[in-house]
């Protein structure tokens with residue numbers, strides 16, 4: 001997932017490197033750093049905004065690590081999903097471990113299943129589901145639909161995705 | 172006046188439609204300097220030949236009453252090889268495995284330097300490049316608007332009307348049977364099997380519907396589009412195809428709640444040819460219902476252009492054959 005953080009660094013040399021180290025330690029992918037040296041806080045610290053991607057399950061450890069190093073995490077925003085996609089699934093969705101299907105998407109770090117509507121007509125009959133997926137970018141949305149299609153191939157599910165021109169509109 | 176001697180090989184829905192359209196448009200054709208004289212007609216078992224011009228009304232009546240076009244026992248291929256004429260109107264059944272008799276007929280026609288106008292998808296979907304090579308060598312023309320999209324001007328729109336534009340991609344609904352079944356499943360909240368049965372009862376789906384519902388028909392048309400419009404050297408095996416047999420009424424309903432219809436969409440995009448059920452926003456121009464067909468092309472300078480129409484039917488398909496004939500021989 002994508003995380004934006006407002007940090008406060010002590011005004012002594014080497015602090016920025018110190019603050020960025022945990023991000024790379026936890027295999028985060030740094031997207032941008034804005035260092036507001038001129039905007040010193042009343043506390044005498046220097047505000048820094050960082051934007052990075054990281055696996056969701058690493059985030060807590062990363063924050064503790066920052067704080068152990070004396071870097072203050074002022075605020076954090078992890079809701080950076082700009083793209084919203086919809087797909088329909090048909091098949092034995094539940095029997096083929098729906099939790100695993102969702103986890104595989106959520107574990108990408110760049111997309112998440114945010115809504116799922118399941119319709120099961122009769123036992124042993126194929127069920128249908130509509131899935132809403134949020135993703136960080138267009139590219140990520142396409143990537144996650146491809147991932148879903150490969151999961152679907154393994155589980156013999158049919159994925160119905162929006163038409164190309166619609167995807168282009170969403171781009 | 173230019174007299175064009177022509178044969179009609181295959182006298183089913185489309186072949187008979189051609190005969191009717193020629194009867195109806197005879198005066199118009201003459202007014203633009205074209206005199207089409209049908210010198211031979213063949214169905215699977217019989218033929219009728221008359222160098223002075225076959226009586227089309229009589230042949231239509233004979234086919235209707237006796238089930239045959241005539242009494243001669245020569246095959247369609249035999250006619251092409253032995254009867255003098257300039258144009259073969261090829262409307263035998265589509266065979267997507269080996270091209271069937273249509274492929275044989277087309278090569279035979281080119282060998283005799285004849286032109287071919289056809290509605291038959293099989294030969295074009297399998298041997299597009301080879302057919303055009305053979306036609307070029309003998310100076311023949313091959314026109315096939317009727318093979319894609321019935322009355323909709325798919326090929327001519329992209330290749331002629333939009334000349335100067337680069338066609339970036341195409342997507343659409345190219346099979347009325349699938350569109351009918353999916354539209355009716357939504358309306359009746361009924362299963363695929365039920366609505367297939369209804370379509371069969373109405374004559375919209377064939378007794379063996381697999382050609383339509385498995386997406387094979389759509390795929391064949393897209394291969395022709397890919398070659399003719401996008402200059403690809405594609406064959407049927409290059410298409411990824413998923414049909415509509417697994418679609419459930421629940422899926423249609425869930426999609427509807429989210430503002431989508433589910434349609435069997437064929438697309439040529441980025442060098443890829445793909446047929447699959449897709450989500451089409453209910454407000455999108457491609458979201459047409461019933462047996463209608465529709466397609467959009469994305470062009471570099473004109474933007475998107477969408478055409479809706481009847482993708483099949485005897486007279487509708489014959490109209491596309493007529494337009495090819497006119498574009499070949501109009502002076």
Ligand SMILES: NC(=O)c1ccc[n+]([C@@H]2O[C@H](COP(=O)([O-])OP(=O)(O)OC[C@H]3O[C@@H](n4cnc5c(N)ncnc54)[C@H](OP(=O)(O)O)[C@@H]3O)[C@@H](O)[C@H]2O)c1
Pocket residue numbers: 180181182183184185186213214215216246247248262263264265266272290291292293317318319321482483484485488
């Ligand atoms: N129907 C449409 O709306 C439509 C639209 C676009 C394209 N097409 C294509 O147009 C073609 C014709 O379609 P259709 O609907 O007219 O099919 P159809 O009604 O089944 O007619 C096929 C005709 O071909 C004849 N035939 C079969 N084998 C033959 C052979 N070896 N030699 C000579 N004639 C032979 C049949 O003879 P008998 O009469 O003796 O059986 C019949 O008259 C197909 O390739 C189809 O895919 C059809």
